[in-house]
Amino acid sequence: MKHYQIAVIAYPYSLLSAVHGFSETFELANEACEETDLDVRITTHILSETDLLKATSKAPHYHAVLLSPTLEKASYSSNNEVITDFLITQHQQGTILCSACAGAFFLAYTGLTEKRIMTTHWALENSFKERFPKQAVDTSKILINQGDIISAGGMMSWMDLAMELIQALTNANIVRQLSKTLVIDTGKREQRYYQQFQPNFDHGDxxxxxxxxxxxxxxxxxxxxxxxxxxxxxxxxxxxxxxxxxxxxxxxxxxxxxxxxxxxxxxxxxxxxxxxxxxxxxxxxxxxxxxxxxxxxxxxxxxxxxxxxxxxxx
CATH class of the missing domain: 1.10.10.60 (Homeodomain-like)
Incomplete structure (x- = not known):
């Protein structure tokens, strides 16, 4: 049986509905795998900053590390070195780094994404570009999967991210079954369908x-x-x-x-x-x-x- 370990970082002010939503969605995937006799199981670990501080070079290796959205700008407006160091260490061990919405800021602080294209919430595009001017970003996309780096855009895009990982770890049949159970649309869509033009008036000129x-x-x-x-x-x-x-x-x-x-x-x-x-x-x-x-x-x-x-x- 294939057993995957997934870490969700519960950083200060992270959206708890997403943090626990990841865990619950992966548990539903486990149930679907069991019902269809697919030998795959996913274990979710919710890690606080305290957990990350305790982590050393001997910390468990996770198949993927997920960063949830947040409603609090202070959470991502400056580099959190504890999270950054943890992400870099995990990535060096082959971990897939994933973000939803403002979680993209944490990935960008690592410097690991500079030669990749990322997405984040369309309303965060300007502040993201200001903080990371060398980072390529496309906020028209709901999700961008570049293998070892996956970023998702909108506030609720954590569900798209969860489904993307489940698709990679299981198969399309499990995703279809989950989409029916959760009554969510897994069809093709883009973040730009939902974006609104919000001009920047706060530039001082x-x-x-x-x-x-x-x-x-x-x-x-x-x-x-x-x-x-x-x-x-x-x-x-x-x-x-x-x-x-x-x-x-x-x-x-x-x-x-x-x-x-x-x-x-x-x-x-x-x-x-x-x-x-x-x-x-x-x-x-x-x-x-x-x-x-x-x-x-x-x-x-x-x-x-x-x-x-x-x-x-x-």
Whole structure:
């Protein structure tokens, strides 16, 4: 029988529903394996910081170490050397390191992920990039599996992570059985289906902030770089450089993101056809709007409405 040891780090303020959810999900997988005569068992160890402090070079080797989400920024805003040292030691022994949501910060502090692509919660993307500028990150993805490093995105993506590990340790039949038992969707999806555009207004550049505020109220109008630069009282070249530095986007990309976010909100809140919505948010060509929508959201407008709107008052 194959017996896998999995460690879940219960760091301060980690989401306990995820910490214990991992354990319970793996236990359900064990039951499914037993029912189908599959000789695989998973044992979960929930480790506190105190447990990690006690760990030495003779600490047990785990097949995988998991880092849960957290709602507390203080948990991941600085390097926790106890956790970092433990992760590095385990990885050197062949352990798979896994994170969900803000757990990605703990993995990035180790330096082991610099040549890998990671994901985290889409709302954490800017702060993640600020802290780890050399780290490649793709928050459109729910989960990125790179063999020895697995990262998952959203707050509830710990379930996707658990299923990914169960799939690797057992087989697809066990995952299908669990998805029916837990009534969860294991089909293909991406984090960008759920993301919302949240502009960064807290960068301290008042000239760029003036333009951002203007665009929020005039997104459905045609905008020229020269006019925006004049509004910011900057030369076009300086304006473009500072705008990109503050927002991470060029002005056209920024305007497009505002328009697509308004289109998403309108699709969810009204029964208007997409053709009307496209014109309302500033697109003269509906086809261009549809193409931009699908590129940013990963879904067609009709698929987006179908996924997120169960019923709309007529």
């Amino acid at each position: 008042t000239a760029i902030l003036t333009v951002q505020h203007y665009l929020q109220g005039h997104f459905n109008e045609q905008q020229r770089t020269t006019n925006m630069a004049t509004l910011a009282k900057l030369t076009p070249r300086t304006f473009l450089r500072r705008f990109a530095k503050c927002t991470g986007l060029n002005p056209n990309e920024y305007l497009q993101r505002i328009r697509i976010q308004v289109a998403c909100d309108t699709l969810e809140q009204t029964t208007l056809p997409f053709e009307s919505i496209a014109l309302q948010v500033g697109y003269e060509d509906v086809g261009s709007c549809r193409k931009a929508f699908q590129k940013i959201m990963g879904l067609t407008p009709s698929a987006f409405r179908q996924r997120f709107v169960s019923s709309i008052s007529q």
